[in-house]
Amino acid sequence: MSHDYLAWGWTPGAGLDGLRPIRKPLPTPGPGEVLIANRAIALNPVDWKICEWGHPAWQQGTVPGVDGMGVVAATGEGVGLPLGSRVAYHQSLARDGSFAEYCLVDASLVMAVPAHLEDAAAAALPCPALTAWQALAKIPEGASRDVLVVGAGGAVGFYLAQLALQRGLQVWATASPRHHATLRALGVVGVFDYRAHDWQAQLQTALGERPLHALFDTVSGAHASGLASLLGYNGHLVCIQDRQESAPLPAFSTAISLHEVALNSIHAHGQLLDRQQLKAQGQQLLQQMADGRLVAPQRQAFDFAELPQALNKLKEGNQGGKWVALLP
Structure with a gap:
């Protein structure tokens, strides 16, 4: 494993035009954390919005992105996930996000991906499907x-x-x-x-x-x-x-x-039972998709190296589908 990784870094006040490829030191997971080597990332409207609006926790070089899928590369104390496990996640907006080769996330919200579900399909599910589930639960x-x-x-x-x-x-x-x-x-x-x-x-x-x-x-x-x-x-x-x-x-x-409905707020305001419920529901939705009981929106592939351009196209709404990139 390398000592650093490639990511898209944010520039304050520069919006989508300020996203730049950068290299960051590879973090070591702390207690209750897991380091994920991304295989696929998905774009959501919140991604371009926060890049343009900014976030109180962001600074120069913060990595945007809330949805991703990958394999467990390292775990912190108290985490029982086996290395190499395929997982999907919805990252907190207050932390470095999914627009990178690696992402450090809270292990309590990591969702196991069924063996026969494609990487791109798993990455594209968390934000929209869990938001939909929360909305209906009201x-x-x-x-x-x-x-x-x-x-x-x-x-x-x-x-x-x-x-x-x-x-x-x-x-x-x-x-x-x-x-x-x-x-x-x-x-x-x-x-x-x-x-x-x-x-x-x-x-x-x-x-x-x-x-x-x-x-x-x-x-x-x-x-x-x-x-x-x-x-x-x-x-x-x-x-x-x-x-x-x-x-x-x-x-x-x-x-x-x-x-x-405020899905990402679970990171700051959700208790353990809230997290357990969300994780279980996410895994159920992933299984439904794998079984064909839940139909995914049409996907639009893009190259990770052209992420800012893809975000701009998502913002403009000139092409349909769920934007997803596969990483090497």
Whole structure:
């Protein structure tokens, strides 16, 4: 094993243009830590956003990236993972991330990868699939089983639609037309083009007398607020981007509940039981994917040496699919 490794380092105030290839000293895992030799890394919208916005814990040379997959290269005290184990992870934003040959992570959140699941598929799962699972877990049983996923063409919405269907919910969705056939094939009962001026009226007509029990918005807090009136009495508005800082509807009207989703916050605020639950769920999702019970979004391959360009393309949204790079 080398004494240093290649990584993409961040430059304060420079955004994506400030990402530079650097070499960093190879860290030694401390108690409860594991060093992973990355085999695949996946891009998520949070990656380009934090590169542009910055993070309180970041400084010159901090490595971005939250999702990765690799093999256990070294372990710290109290970690029982065998060397060479294939694992996936969702890294804390406050630590050096996955955009590197190696990543030092908290062993309590490392997820075992099934033997017959491809490296790229495993790397692409943690952030979007676990976010989708957390979003769905916010919703209790209701009088209606109709739910709406706004932005089901994206990775989070795509997984969320499937998990909601597995739970026995009747799923409606918005997405660009190129995703409609795929979503319907999964079992989504109706898909609307979010650019159509009357898509909300189409949904309400299709629902008839049934109230909408939950609405999952993957766009923004402001966007979610504008859709709150679609919900029925005691409905649930779940924001996957941003959150509601103030109630979007008058008090003592439909009495909807507001929910935020913050997957990465588990690193700073989750207790041991939270971590154990998330790890177990991540491993279950990986197994479902390996067994074909969970369909992954289409993947878009890129070269690790062209990571900043791939992040820019993800930001621009000019190509579909989940961006994944394989490392040597």
